[in-house]
Amino acid sequence: MLSRVAERLYWAARYLERAEDTARLTLAYTHLVMDIPDTAAPGWDILVRIQDASDNFLQRHRAFNELNVLHFLIADIESPGSIQSSLIAARENVRTTRDVLPADVWEHVNELYLYTRENAEGSVRRRRRQQFLDQVIARCQMITGLIITTLCRDHAYRFIMVGQLLERADMTTRIINVGTSVMLQEERHYTTVDPLIWASLLESLSAMGTYRRTIGPLVESAAVVDFVLRDPTLPRSVRFCLDLIRRELHPLKNGDAAMRVLESAKRSLARFPIDGASRDDMHRFIDRFQLRLQELDQSIRATWFLPPKP
Amino acid sequence: MPTTWNAYDCGRFYDELITPKGQPRVAARRAVNLLRNLSQEEVAARRAEAELAIKDMGITFTIYSEGKNIDRVWPFDIIPRVISAREWAQVSRGLAQRCRALNAFIDDIYNRQKILQSGIVPPEVILESGNYRPQCAGISPRFGVWAHICGSDLIRDADGRFYVLEDNLRVPSGVSYMLENREITKRVLPELFENYNILPVDDYPSRLYSTLASLSPRFGPRPCIVVLTPGIYNSAYFEHSFLARGMGAELVEGHDLFVGNDDCVYTRTVDGPERVDVIYRRIDDAYLDPEAFREDSVLGVPGLLRSWKAGNVAIANAPGSGVADDKVVYAFVPDMIRYYLREEPALASVKTYLCVNDNERDFVLENLDTLVVKPANESGGYGMLVGPHATKAQRKEFAGLIEANPRNYIAQPTLALSTAPTYIDHSVEPRHLDLRPFILSGKQSWVTPGGLTRVAMVKGSLVVNSSQGGGSKDTWIVEGSV
Structure with a gap:
């Protein structure tokens, strides 16, 4: 497989996953805000901050109010993390790699792109937001389903999976950051809405039911963080994603460097002492861990993708 | 109510499907009869179906264009152009012969240059051409073939004969449209295929593969x-x-x-x-x-x-092949055929006046109102003067251009391009067309049965280029008298 094609598949998968995860988080957060009394409601700025996009946001908006933030996350094509931007990029990458993908994949990606182009602007307000986000999530899942059930297990599949899983792991760490950030803010308000927050974040990972069954009905921060970081059976946990990335990288040639980075990320994940950790500790750990994921991304690029143009 | 074929009148032009008396030509009879009997609604439905098929198959053409118009849909007319296999055999032989001579010419130019020494082609015409690549001198690719894929443009004049208008030896395109057009016709007019023996075109990719594979080092x-x-x-x-x-x-x-x-x-x-x-x-x-x-x-x-x-590594077409893809060189192709192959050309070329020659240039300047003037080295129908359709100011402008740079211009008589019935809104009208067959040369050579027929969709227009409002038709080579 051409390095260029591998690279484009990897990015197509990352962008699709980013669109889905942003939709999931935005949806869960909207519900959370509706559940909490106004005086204690967490700010919308958190959703921008976890994308490390505050500077970009503040260049075009003065205030982190709901409509500004949601426009930035859903429709703004100047924001590289928005759902619309992610899908434009995903489509562009799929368009140029259609030859190695099942024909339906291109058609569905293209339809999703057209749907978003048509509806993103009008879905910023609460009235139509839910329906739009549900559609984005469902369509992304359909595309992933198509790939899993029809794409032959070759290099194309591997690079798609690695891209998707790496993005997913990254997003899961960011979701934990939402939780810890909300609690840091909340300390100012002296109200405790902890369980609501963590429950909604579990919801965004489709993990609430599993949590209740395997951990218990009480939603408590250390247990949730441990669960979404380290549960080996939860498909959106960081641990699960890293395990799968290892499986997909294994058959590739020249993978030693990437494997080393991966193993060291797994070790640091396993060693982090969650029980005694303060909110600040968690925050710092997540920040450091995100750097490791970036390192893995760089190692994958350097090993298998095209060298940068001279 | 059937669409109105009765009023169909192609005037003084040769029509591909209809005789001057208004009867269908033999090879096209069944197709025309079937189409004639379709109701207006039926025709509209088939045309809509064709449009849908193009959209489905060619999402690629259409969807590219957001904001920047990167690609467009190419209008397709569902009435096929029909040519008898007997007539085509002659054309096909002529095309293969032409390609052999052109390849011998390119090989000669980059090696011994016999044709220049013998005075048949003036050396300055070749060696000063922008398409001559001195970097390629001394190379002789396998089988002596440089232009492995050639797309020649043919037209049919009022006399009913095919003429070669130009040979595209650099990176000719359009073959995918030829294949897609056949696919669409099969979808929307399947009953036509029942009674016809139409030569298939869809093995082009495998022929291309064999040609390219034969070049492997x-x-x-x-x-x-x-x-x-x-x-x-x-x-x-x-x-x-x-x-x-x-x-x-x-x-x-x-x-x-x-x-x-x-x-x-x-x-x-x-x-x-x-x-x-x-x-x-x-x-x-x-x-x-x-x-x-x-x-x-x-x-x-x-x-x-x-x-x-x-x-x-083999490169197809070989670098430097473009030296024979030049409208001045075009004028010498019949001589090349005689020189390299010792054969008479089986396909006619269009009479060409080289403005670089004094007496021919004088003739061209005096007859700008009847001639077509073309730059020697431009494709896509750009920079042309169609004398009879041009304004006085345009003719004057071209006279200036020719005198400033005579090597860069040639002129040809205005040809009466043949027509074929084409659906325009709700009626059938004649539209001018040309034909681009593709010739593959490697260990063996092969000519596509038919090729890409391009249609000038604008009434009276002779410009068939896709970049300038042209469309296309499926092209049938049919066997047996029907």
Whole structure:
């Protein structure tokens, strides 16, 4: 497989996953805000901050109010993390790699792109937001389903999976950051809405039911963080994603460097002492861990993708 | 109510399907009769179906265009153009003969230059041409073939004979439309295929594969063939991807290839470098190799020409082939056929006046109102003067251009391009057309049965280029008298 094609598949998968995860988080957060009394409601700025996009946001908006933030996350094509931007990029990458993908994949990606182009602007307000986000999530899942059930297990599949899983792991760490950030803010308000927050974040990972069954009905921060970081059976946990990335990288040639980075990320994940950790500790750990994921991304690029143009 | 064929009148032009008396030509009889009996609603439904099919199959043409109009849908007319196999056999022989002579010519020019020494072709016409690549001198590719894929434009004049209008030897395009047009016709007019023996066209990709495979410098069961595209923003990208898929070949961009220290060409893959045997390039010579040609090219592969010269990779068409793709050189093709093959041309060429010759230039300047003037080295129908349709000011402008740079202009009589019935709104009207068959040359040569028929959709227009409002039709070569 051409390095260029591998690279484009990897990015197509990352962008699709980013669109889905942003939709999931935005949806869960909207519900959370509706559940909490106004005086204690967490700010919308958190959703921008976890994308490390505050500077970009503040260049075009003065205030982190709901409509500004949601426009930035859903429709703004100047924001590289928005759902619309992610899908434009995903489509562009799929368009140029259609030859190695099942024909339906291109058609569905293209339809999703057209749907978003048509509806993103009008879905910023609460009235139509839910329906739009549900559609984005469902369509992304359909595309992933198509790939899993029809794409032959070759290099194309591997690079798609690695891209998707790496993005997913990254997003899961960011979701934990939402939780810890909300609690840091909340300390100012002296109200405790902890369980609501963590429950909604579990919801965004489709993990609430599993949590209740395997951990218990009480939603408590250390247990949730441990669960979404380290549960080996939860498909959106960081641990699960890293395990799968290892499986997909294994058959590739020249993978030693990437494997080393991966193993060291797994070790640091396993060693982090969650029980005694303060909110600040968690925050710092997540920040450091995100750097490791970036390192893995760089190692994958350097090993298998095209060298940068001279 | 059937669509109105009765009022159909092609005037003084030769019509492909209808005789001057208004009867269908023999080969086209069944098709015309069937179409004539379709109701207006039925015709509308089939045309809508064709449009839908084009959208489905060619999402690629349409969807590209957001904001920047990168590609467009090409209008397709569902009435096929029908040619009898007997007539086509003659044309096909003529095309193959022409390609043999053109390849012998290119090979000669880059080697002994016999034809220049013998005074048949004036040396300055060739050696001063922008298409002559001195870097290619001394090379003789396998089988002596340089232009492996040639697209020749044919037209039929009022006398009913086919003439060659030009030979495209650089990177001719359009073959994917030929294949798609057949697919669409099969979908929307399936009953026509019941009573006809229509020569199939869909083996083109496998013929192309065999031609390219025969050029491989290494022996082995499956040579590594790649299609080199300038990228997704090229207007023919759809075709590049279509042909790569059809051949099971990798579609690559310049950056995907590199030349190793051993002067062999490799692709960059996730498993490491893989050696390439044959490059079907869809990039112009000038951009092929920044070391040999234009330094600023980012589309090409540094060192490619070196590798080709060392015989480590085959390039189709070979760099430098364009030397024979020039409207001045065109005028000498009949002489080339006689010189290299000792045969008489089986296909007629159009009388061509070279403005570089004093007496011919005088004739051209005096007759600008009846002639067509073309730049020697331009494609896509740009920079042309169609005398009879031009204004006085335009003719004056061209007279100036010709005097300033006579080598760059040729003139030909205005041809009465043949017509064929074409659906325009709710009626059937004559529209002018041409035909681009494709000739493959490698170990063996092969001519497509038919080719791409291009139609000038604007009433009375002679310009069939897709870039200037042209459309296309399916082209049938039919066997047996029907």
